[in-house]
Amino acid sequence: MPTADIAGVTVDVNEEGYLTDPSQWTKPVGEAIAAELGIAPMTEGHWKLIDFLQKDYAAQGQMPTIRRVKNAGGIPIKELYELYPGGPLKKASKIAGLPKPASCV
Amino acid sequence: MSEANDKITKVSIVCSKGSLEGVYPALIMANGARMEGIEASIFFTFFGLYAILKDYNDKIKIATVGNPAMRVPDAKGMSLPTWMGSIPGMSAFATKMMNKEMEQLDIPPIPEFIEMICDAGGKIYACKATVDMFHLSEADFCPQMEKVLTVGEFYELSAGSQIIFT
Numbered sequence: 001m002p003t004a005d006i007a008g009v010t011v012d013v014n015e016e017g018y019l020t021d022p023s024q025w026t027k028p029v030g031e032a033i034a035a036e037l038g039i040a041p042m043t044e045g046h047w048k049l050i051d052f053l054q055k056d057y058a059a060q061g062q063m064p065t066i067r068r069v070k071n072a073g074g075i076p077i078k079e080l081y082e083l084y085p086g087g088p089l090k091k092a093s094k095i096a097g098l099p100k101p102a103s104c105v
Numbered sequence: 106m107s108e109a110n111d112k113i114t115k116v117s118i119v120c121s122k123g124s125l126e127g128v129y130p131a132l133i134m135a136n137g138a139r140m141e142g143i144e145a146s147i148f149f150t151f152f153g154l155y156a157i158l159k160d161y162n163d164k165i166k167i168a169t170v171g172n173p174a175m176r177v178p179d180a181k182g183m184s185l186p187t188w189m190g191s192i193p194g195m196s197a198f199a200t201k202m203m204n205k206e207m208e209q210l211d212i213p214p215i216p217e218f219i220e221m222i223c224d225a226g227g228k229i230y231a232c233k234a235t236v237d238m239f240h241l242s243e244a245d246f247c248p249q250m251e252k253v254l255t256v257g258e259f260y261e262l263s264a265g266s267q268i269i270f271t
Contacts, residue, residue, distance in 0.1 A: 065211040066140060067221065077224035086142030104133055105212050 007032040011097075018093070018100050022054070025097030034095045039084060042095075046083050049075055050096045063093060063101045115144040117263035119270045123152030124168040125200055129207075131271045132156075132218045139225040144266075147222070148259050150232035154239065157229060159247040162215045166200045178202065216247065223249035230254045230262075 001020065004013045007028040012020045017033075019025055030050060034042050042050075052073040056064045066089050070077050080088040089101050116138050120131035131147055138145035155161045169175055169190035176182045177199070189195065204214070213221060223229055231246060231253045243253065254262070 066136075066225075067211050067213050067217075070221070077221050081139070081225055087140060089140055103211070104137055105210065 016100060019097040020099075022057070022097050025054075030095045030097065033097075037091050037094065039091065039095070043083075045079065046095075049073070049080065049083065049088075049092050053092060053096045053098055057096075057098050063089075063099060063103070065101075065103050065105050067105060113138075113143055113267055115263075115266040116146075117259070117266040117268045118145065118147045119268065120147055120149050120153035120156060121151045121271065123155040123165065125165050125203060126167055126172075127153065127271065128156040128165055128215060129212070132215070132222065133212070134269065134271070135222050135227050136218065136225065139222065139227050144226075145222070146228035146230060146262065146266075148230045148232060148254065150235050154231060154235050154241070156215055157219060157231060157247050157250050158241070158245055159216075160245070162219070162247060165215055166196045167203055169196045169199050175199070219247055219249050228262075230259065232256070232259075 001012050002015065003010050004017065005011075007026070009024070009026060009029055011024040011029060014020055019029075031040075031042055034040060034046070039046065049069065052069065052075065053064065056068070056072065064072065066077065066080070069075055069080065069089070080092075084091045093099065093101055116134070118131045118135050120128060122128065131153070135145040135147050149157050155165060167175075169185060170187055172190065173184075175185045175190065177185050179202075185195075212218075219229060228251050229247075229249045231241075231250055233253050233255045236242075236253050243250070252258075
């Protein structure tokens with residue numbers, strides 16, 4: 001399995017650079033991935049989504065849909081696209097150390 | 106052509122059908138495009154217009170007549186003969202079953218889906234020829250409908266787009 005050195009930590013990643021073991025995630029790892037995706041600095045609003053994704057993934061065992069982020073996470077869609085332009089859920093999942101969303105919605 | 110040029114950056118989706126199975130593919134493709142960072146617009150025309158008419162877009166139903174692939178009670182059940190599909194309530198029943206399945210997959214009802222696409226930066230347009238033919242005005246549409254377009258304006262706004270007809 002490929003590994004990557006992110007923020008001084010060696011983490012397991014897949015071929016697209018998504019962490020394969022969420023337990024290896026740390027906040028500085030998330031920040032470094034965000035910077036690589038062109039999202040810096042990470043503000044409180046950015047972390048709110050990351051936090052929701054991680055908690056929801058841990059509770060449900062699958063990535064939430066964008067609708068669930070809106071309805072269960074209480075984060076408006078407009079805000080999502082402002083915070084993470086150009087593919088909000090994909091980018092945020094990568095930063096959160098979670099799998100790439102596999103749903104069509 | 107370089108790899109960057111091969112990437113789809115903009116889609117214009119034409120939604121021409123007003124049945125549930127006609128409307129959802131357009132909405133899913135538009136929303137999916139926005140989630141990939143692709144610019145997206147939907148041009149609603151003919152009966153597809155019902156998907157953005159505020160008093161009607163929560164009543165969109167599956168066609169149970171003239172749909173030879175339709176099976177009941179589920180996708181692997183028995184084939185539904187056309188005459189049976191025309192029994193009153195059949196379309197409503199099939200729609201209810203389908204909506205239940207979709208809710209489980211977190212696919213939103215049409216009005217909510219339209220709002221989500223609009224909030225995601227997708228553009229919603231209506232076809233002028235249909236608006237005139239159906240004697241509609243801007244007040245009949247959901248607030249997300251941005252503009253009534255002529256086909257010429259649609260092509261103009263679609264410059265650089267992949268055009269998808271559903």
